[in-house]
Amino acid sequence: xxxxxxxxxxxxxxxxxxxxxxxxxxxxxxxxxxxxxxxxRLPSHIAIIMDGNGRWAARRNQPRVAGHRAGxxxxxxxxxxxxxxxxxxxxxxAFSTENxxxxxxxxxxxxGLLREFLRKELRSLKRNNIRFQTIGREQALENAxxxxxxxxxxxxxxNTGMVLTVALNxxxxxxxxxxxxxxxxxxxxxxxxxxxxxxLDIEQHLFTKCLPDPDLLVRTSGEMRVSNFLLWQIAYSExxxxxxxxxxxxxxxxxxxxxxxxxxxxxxxxVKPAARSSLIAANMK
Numbered sequence: 001x002x003x004x005x006x007x008x009x010x011x012x013x014x015x016x017x018x019x020x021x022x023x024x025x026x027x028x029x030x031x032x033x034x035x036x037x038x039x040x041r042l043p044s045h046i047a048i049i050m051d052g053n054g055r056w057a058a059r060r061n062q063p064r065v066a067g068h069r070a071g072x073x074x075x076x077x078x079x080x081x082x083x084x085x086x087x088x089x090x091x092x093x094a095f096s097t098e099n100x101x102x103x104x105x106x107x108x109x110x111x112g113l114l115r116e117f118l119r120k121e122l123r124s125l126k127r128n129n130i131r132f133q134t135i136g137r138e139q140a141l142e143n144a145x146x147x148x149x150x151x152x153x154x155x156x157x158x159n160t161g162m163v164l165t166v167a168l169n170x171x172x173x174x175x176x177x178x179x180x181x182x183x184x185x186x187x188x189x190x191x192x193x194x195x196x197x198x199x200l201d202i203e204q205h206l207f208t209k210c211l212p213d214p215d216l217l218v219r220t221s222g223e224m225r226v227s228n229f230l231l232w233q234i235a236y237s238e239x240x241x242x243x244x245x246x247x248x249x250x251x252x253x254x255x256x257x258x259x260x261x262x263x264x265x266x267x268x269x270x271v272k273p274a275a276r277s278s279l280i281a282a283n284m285k
Contacts, residue, residue, distance in 0.1 A: 024251075029252055030251055030252050030255065033252060033255040033256065033259065034085075034255055036255075036259055037085070037255060037258055037259060037262065038262055039086065041262050042085065042086060042087060042258065043087065043214075043215035043216040043238075043258065043261055044087070044088045044089060044212055044215055045087075045088065045089035045090075045091070045211065045212050045213065045214045045215050045216075046082065046087055046089070046090050046091070046214065046215070046216045046217075046218060046254075046257075046258075047090075047091040047092075047093070047214035047216070047217050047218070047229070047230055047233075047234070047237070048078070048090070048091070048092050048093065048217075048218045048219075048220070049093045049217070049218070049219040049220065049226070049227055049229055050071060050074070050075070050092060050093060050094065050220060050246040050249075051219060051220050051221040051223055051227075051245075051246055052067075052220050052221030052244075052245030052246045052247065052248075053067035053068050053070070053071045053245070053246055053247060054067050055067075055221065055245055056070060056071075056245040056246070056247040056248065057070075064106055065105075065106065065109040065113075067247055068106075068109060068110055068113055069113060070247035071246045071247045072113055072116075072117050073247065074246050074247055074248070074249045074250065075092065075117065076117075076121060076124070077249075077250050077251055078090075078092075078249060078250075078251070078254055079092075079121075079124075079125075079128075079130065079164055080124070080128060080251075081250075081251040081254050081255075082162060082254065083128045083129070083130055083161060083162040084128070085254075085258075087162055088162060088163065089162065089163045089165070089211055089212065089214075090162055090163070090164050090165070091135075091164075091165040091166075091167065091208075091211070091214065091230070092164070092165070092166050092167065093167045093170065093227070093229045094114070094166050094167055094168055095110060095114075095136075095167070095168045095169055095170070096167075096169075096170055096171060096227065096228060096229075097136075097137070097169055097170065097171040097174060097228075098171070098228070100169075111141070111142060111144075111145050114145055114148070114168075115144055115145055115148045118148040118149065118151070118152045119148060122151070122152055122155060122156075125152065125156050125159070125164070126155065126156060126159065128161060128162075129159045129160060129161030129162075130156060130159055130161050130162050130163075130164050131156045131157065131159040131160075131161065131162070131163045131164065132152045132153055132156045132164050132166070133153055133163065133164070133165050133166075134149055134153070134165065134166050134167070134168050135165055135166075135167050135168075135170055135175075135207035135208060136167050136168045136169040136170030136171075136207065137169045137170070137174075138168060138169065140169050141168060141169060145168075149168075163211070165208075165211065167229070167230075170207075170229070171228050172226075172228045172229055172230055172231035172232065173228055173231065175206055175207055175231075175232070176202070176206070176231065176232055178205075179202050179205035179206050180202070180205075182205045183197055183201060183202065183205060202232070203232070206232060206233070208230070208233055211233075213233045213234070213235070213236070213237065214230060214233060214234055214237045215237060215238065215261070215266075216237060216238050216239075216240060216257065216258070216261045217229075217230070217234050217237045217238070217239045217240070218240050218241075218242070218254075218257045219239070219240070219241045219242070220242055220244055220245060220246045220249055221242075221243070221244070221245050221246065222241060222242070222243040223241070224241060226239075236266070236268050236269075238261050238264050238266065240257045240260050240261065242256070242257065
């Protein structure tokens with residue numbers, strides 16, 4: 001990457017620090033990191049696997065529910081920082097279909113925290129011009145949770161800023177299977193030739209049909225797996241794994257993930273232009 005001029009760097013610093021002027025302490029690590037981020041090369045869509053709540057609680061000899069409650073603070077900080085930075089889409093993996101296997105009391109506590117979060121944060125979502133939505137099998141959630149989701153979705157529907165998507169009762173494999181089933185039904189009903197089904201057809205039947213694919217997938221707690229999250233959509237996403245447990249994840253950690261993303265060269269299966277030129281030259285000899 002070409003080195004930016006001093007005037008260009010100062011311009012980037014002023015743009016980024018202006019957005020956080022009221023929340024970042026002058027001279028802090030946060031202020032330094034945000035000035036290193038190129039606002040012209042931000043990932044449009046960031047997806048996060050929020051992991052480590054249980055381990056965070058265990059290290060403090062607290063119940064797992066305490067970790068989930070602390071994780072809600074990380075959600076608040078991350079959502080606000082992403083919106084202020086200018087990220088267009090943020091998708092958070094909150095509850096998978098496999099999470100129903102957890103103890104009943106833990107599942108009930110998670111649902112209660114979700115309701116509480118939506119009630120408390122709705123004003124913040126509206127103030128930050130954030131549009132809220134969910135993906136997953138929402139019909140399986142308890143009625144009280146669905147009512148809070150509907151309210152948040154309805155009251156933020158006209159917002160034009162960042163789209164916050166929360167994956168609830170979500171499974172990447174199930175999403176793909178359901179998309180294929182819908183396409184199969186269409187083929188039977190409309191007499192369509194199944195051999196004509198394209199990748200675009202499948203994408204248009206996914207929960208995320210109105211979202212671009214993630215540019216950056218972040219996983220906390222150091223685990224090297226994608227846990228059945230957005231399996232179709234992350235085909236070419238850059239993956240960033242941090243050892244930070246989710247309840248400890250804050251604005252500075254989001255900045256670090258974006259800085260790492262901006263160091264990478266996305267090729268989508270292609271080769272670097274210089275390498276391609278070398279191959280062409282070699283074949284011409």
